[in-house]
Amino acid sequence: MSIAAAQKKGFGAFLWDYLTTVDHKKIAHLYLIGGGFFFILGGLEAMFIRIQLIAPENDFISAGLYNEMFTMHGTTMIFLAAMPLLLGLMNAVMPLQIGARDVAFPFLNSLGFWLFMFGGILLNCSWFLGGAPDSGWTAYTPLSVESPTHGIDFYVLGLQISGAGTLIGGINFLVTIVTMRAPGMTYMRMPLFSWTTFVTSTLILFAFPALTVGLFLLMFDRMFGSAFFNVALGGNSVIWQHLFWIFGHPEVYILILPAFGVFSEVIPTFSKKRLFGYTAMVFATILIAFLGFMVWAHHMFTVGLGPVANAIFAIATMAIAVPTGIKIFNWLATMWGGSITINSAMLWALGFIPSFTIGGMTGVMLASAVADYQYHDSYFVVAHFHYVIVGGVVFGIFAGLHYWWPKMFGRILNEKLGKIGFWLFFIGFHLTFFIQHFLGLMGMPRRYWVFLEDQGLDTGNFISTIGTFLMAIAATIFLINIIYTAVKGEKPAGDPYDGRTLEWAIPSPPPYYNFKQLPLVRGLDPLWIEKMDGKGKMTPAEPLGDVHMPNGSILPFAMSLGFFVAGFGFIYQTDHQAWNLAIFVGMGIALGSMLIRSLKDDHGYHISKEELEREAD
């Protein structure tokens, strides 16, 4: 492999290139494609839900299918859409922002992606194989243990495989940020998006094991006759809720912190001002992450934990409002006194501030335990978490995509389509979810297949469904924009937005080795500093020399495929022993690939100094 290999080739070679790539930028593309695909899928599931609820006692879909629909909507959006899209942005941007040539473990990066992808596909295979999981994305026991189809088995194995991928990704980012920052890039000079990547990765590291354990217990209960959650045999079903939420609450911050990171890049760039209160922003991020582990039982106020536990978790939850408020005000202060450009990326950031503020406010309202006795498991909660996850995370993803699209794909997204899409989505989003706060308080519990006639819930549900259609149109416009941009989009310079951080110091898209020479970082917003000093480009921190690069490998794909096959074996061995064969074949492929990886030395290759010199600046 050399530079020559990166030139244009046939489709087969192109596909092979992506199957074997260990380049963080291409893995980012894969994450965006995979996450985007599941985002569309989850969106369609949402449409089915809302169409069913357009009128009272509707029979658009059956009760059982409805339960599968909202279970898969939640699971898909959280695990297979939002998180991979964010991991895609992190992969694309974080190494560039800290001035690194790749992540610390490129091979693992690829493995993380393929595990996620195969896990997601495995989970969705359930649609065609007897029924999807139907116990909600939270899969509360004993309902999930007793679910008669294989749906929950697909849920368990699918999430276990994709969860392993996420955990690998998180560890990889941690090591990358700890060890591979460019000379001069101290922690307190790191851009906020890299900081949030770092903190999010820590959350992944500590939160995912709780899910892994819970899923294993559930798997053993369903497949091997154990009784961890079986009350009749001395088990305890509430334990699942603890395990799930010890993972599940930090998961919410795994989603929102990277989005905060995106806004902390977009707002300063388009306000032409440095981020206000950088230090406070960093510590607020860390504090939110820390408190995120202390509040899981606020999902369980009605479980009957008693007043002491409820009071403690209520106060701990309210405390999170403080660092979150600091962030909101610091963003406002960043805009204050700036010179604000409003383009698509900035529009998403501006739309985020009021939307997320509402979500944060209802979060504090939910923290008040006795008030939560009314909100809990009602549409109020549905409204709240869509305000934070759509108003926060999805807006963040869209802002990030518009902002970094030129850096990732070498084209600028069409502004006009971007703005139309934003407004449709913004209006549709508030139309759908604002009214749901009231539906909940008017007595509509969540996960209801039908609501009855004459309960005063008709108008609200109708409006809510109309809003969904606006969001669907907006998402379609975004897809059209992607195609339009790919065909006719404007090609950017390296730094189309007058950026402040290192990713804008190199061409768009960057060469596969990122930095010919690692840059010397002289402070926060390193590129901005050089611009203000009149230089306009980074000073190299090293002489031009050979660059060490990793080789691509098909092994991550093979390993993930092996786990995928073994997954089917585990799911169906309860029906017939012959399926054990699939376990052996699948695990054989996976472990065999690991063995090859361990025994075969792969030292990568070097791009010679001469080759680098030949590359134009």
Next chain:
Amino acid sequence: MKGWMGKFKFVFLLSFLAIILAGCGRENLTALVPKGYGAESSMNLIVLSTVIMTFVFIVVLSVYLIAIVRFRKKKGQENYIPKQVEGSKKLETIWTVIPIILVLILAVPTVAATFDLADESGKSDHINVDVTGNQYWWHFSYADEEVQTSQDLYIPTGEKVYLNMKSSDVIHSLWVPSISGKMDVNPENENTMYIEANEEGVYWGKCAELCGPSHSLMDFKVIAVSPEEYEQWVADMQSVDPEEKPQDAVAQDGKAAMEANNCLNCHAIGSSPNAVGPNLTNFGDRTKIAGYLETNKQNLVDWLLDPESIKPGNLMTGKYPELSEEEADSIAEYLLQLKPSEITPESAGN
């Protein structure tokens, strides 16, 4: 910047308009018109937190709008570079301290109310009802009074009633929004909460924890009557003779058909605490059939002939021999005549 604000306002105006149209929801269902002690406690905190949060939102929105309007890049300023402010200790302290104070204002009454609603000190002096959550119906057993009933819970107004709740299968959650917030009904432990209705009425109850396909059809009612009426209802229920023969011939056939088809293996008429199906003692007075259909003979016949089409996943389907139309008709006639008490939902002003 007018276009932006215009659209923003439009969204909220539309939403508020919709709320006004819908009012505060259906009376005796909505939590926004509380008619019980628990619902009032919750409402107080909902109002307090909404006021605080609206204040915060107005502050944020004002700063936000002013910032966008005032500091938007102006023509001829393309190359203007604003002052690169690092931060401000004073400002940052202000927006750290003020939220802490606001949170404390909310935290104190929250803690007080949490302990108040969990108070079980006077439990034995009050009415105790053992509640069992089942897929997809509710059973109520008045342990001291030896009265059993399903789906319709009778309580006296102005008095604490302790609900000792447990599930026979998966997790359910009991929620009567107008009277009280919800509490989960778990299979492994007994959860206790008290409810107290301020005025007479038939209140909607819902299951709030996903429990299977018919989760959304697991409705029940709380019927709050005056203490005297409640006493009478208990006395009437206690004096029911399950063997009593109905008057007319059709109903007598119905009683015989029930026996022939083993209905009473699962169901009970009278105070038999061991029945696994809904208690039928006062079936004729039930507010609804299957929890959500109007009480009339046709609905009951439909239910008896094919419960699956009315409540998917219910546990009655397939547990009894197929009924003929005639049998179903006579059983329905018999069941609708089971009206042991003069105290009915009408007594609560339904």
